[in-house]
Amino acid sequence: MNKSKEKTHFIGVDISKDTLDLALYVEASYPNFIDLKVTNEIKGFKQIIKWLKSHKIALNDCFICMEHTGTYGLLLLAWLNHLEVEACVEPGLHIKRSLGLTRGKNDKIDARRIADYAFCHRTKLKPFKIPSQLVLKIKQLLTYREQQVKIRSSLKNSRKSHQQYNALTKQDDITKLIDRQIKGLDKIILNVEQQIKTLIKQDTSVKKNADLVESVKGIGLVTAAFMLVTTNNFTSFENGRKYACYCGIAPFEHQSGSSIKGRTKVSHMGNKHLKKILANGANSASMYDKELRAYYQRKLKEGKDHKLIINAICCKLVNRAFAVVKRQTPFVEIYQHGLSK
Numbered sequence: 001m002n003k004s005k006e007k008t009h010f011i012g013v014d015i016s017k018d019t020l021d022l023a024l025y026v027e028a029s030y031p032n033f034i035d036l037k038v039t040n041e042i043k044g045f046k047q048i049i050k051w052l053k054s055h056k057i058a059l060n061d062c063f064i065c066m067e068h069t070g071t072y073g074l075l076l077l078a079w080l081n082h083l084e085v086e087a088c089v090e091p092g093l094h095i096k097r098s099l100g101l102t103r104g105k106n107d108k109i110d111a112r113r114i115a116d117y118a119f120c121h122r123t124k125l126k127p128f129k130i131p132s133q134l135v136l137k138i139k140q141l142l143t144y145r146e147q148q149v150k151i152r153s154s155l156k157n158s159r160k161s162h163q164q165y166n167a168l169t170k171q172d173d174i175t176k177l178i179d180r181q182i183k184g185l186d187k188i189i190l191n192v193e194q195q196i197k198t199l200i201k202q203d204t205s206v207k208k209n210a211d212l213v214e215s216v217k218g219i220g221l222v223t224a225a226f227m228l229v230t231t232n233n234f235t236s237f238e239n240g241r242k243y244a245c246y247c248g249i250a251p252f253e254h255q256s257g258s259s260i261k262g263r264t265k266v267s268h269m270g271n272k273h274l275k276k277i278l279a280n281g282a283n284s285a286s287m288y289d290k291e292l293r294a295y296y297q298r299k300l301k302e303g304k305d306h307k308l309i310i311n312a313i314c315c316k317l318v319n320r321a322f323a324v325v326k327r328q329t330p331f332v333e334i335y336q337h338g339l340s341k
Contacts, residue, residue: 007062007063007122008061009026009057009063010024010065010115010118010119011063011064011118012112012113012114012115013064013076013114014066014067014107014108014110014111015067015072016040016069016107017072018039019038019039020037020039020076021035021036022038022048022051022111023036023108023111023115024036024052024057024062024115025119026057033112033115035108035112037107037108040075040076045076059085060083060084060085062085063087063118063122064080064085064087064118065088065117065118066089067089067092068090068092069092073089077089077128078130081130086127087128088127089128090114090117090125095114129236132233134199134202134206135206135228135229135233138199138225139229141192141195141199142225145189145222148185148189148192149189152182152186155182155185156182159178159182162175163175193222196222200228206228209228209233209234209325210224211330212321212328212330212331213228213325215324215330216320216321217284217285217289217292217331218281218284218285218288219281219317220281223277226277227321230274234325237322240319240321243322244315244318247274247278248272248275249315251311278317279310279311279314281314282310282311282313282314282317283310285313285317295312295316296309
């Protein structure tokens with residue numbers, strides 16, 4: 001239950017790798033803030049409780065808001081979750097744009113602005129649900145896998161340039177060395193994917209949802225794992241449309257009255273990496289799924305751009321994934337040629 005609108009004390013936290021800057025917003029004393037700086041570790045977190053007690057405030061009476069900073073805020077979130085203290089994690093750009101015109105910037109000012117943002121938007125903010133340890137393990141493996149994939153791609157590009165040298169130098173030692181590195185990375189990536197499979201099998205709910213999502217043509221192990229992680233096992237998003245917005249594949253109208261009639265297009269703000277992964281799946285689905293193949297060919301004949309069609313198929317894959325999870329039944333391909341016309 002979201003109790004943020006019932007709170008009278010709001011704390012904004014500006015997170016960095018080593019320290020936390022906190023600003024306490026007390027509604028009765030606005031515009032005065034009470035500031036604190038602590039280390040980003042358990043020892044520093046305990047100082048927050050002492051700091052609040054000195055002002056006769058209990059930690060449970062506060063609603064805490066912070067920017068999304070990746071792994072730097074995970075320990076604080078886990079600590080707050082253990083103490084059953086509500087906290088929300090908001091995109092930095094969302095906070096920045098909500099403030100209007102501002103001047104100056106430092107960690108202390110940022111913490112105050114986040115606290116002010118939390119108070120002003122207290123009726124809309126939703127407490128952050130920290131992922132389970134299993135989901136965090138899968139996320140870490142996916143991050144490591146993507147790092148290895150990038151290194152492999154770099155090596156493959158490097159190999160091509162060295163092949164050009166070989167034509168002149170007749171020296172192929174470097175390309176042979178690169179080939180061995182690429183084979184080693186192939187093994188590492190396959191091993192990571194196997195570890196992800198093993199982790200998914202450890203939780204009945206996670207395994208069930210992964211199997212359901214993978215029943216949709218165009219969604220494989222890696223895409224399913226990314227969806228499980230980014231949706232916290234399909235609990236963070238209410239429907240496929242909202243998730244499509246998060247991925248940056250949902251189209252939005254751009255018109256007003258009779259004078260502004262812009263094209264319907266997707267927003268550039270989204271998870272670009274996930275969008276790329278879904279696009280790869282959509283390309284595969286457009287070839288192997290009968291219904292989507294017919295859809296792709298029909299839109300192509302209408303003169304639609306390839307990327308636009310693939311984006312639409314991405315949305316279809318996301319909606320199918322959310323549908324099978326909601327129904328808890330695998331996807332069944334029902335295709336009639338007459339429907340494709």
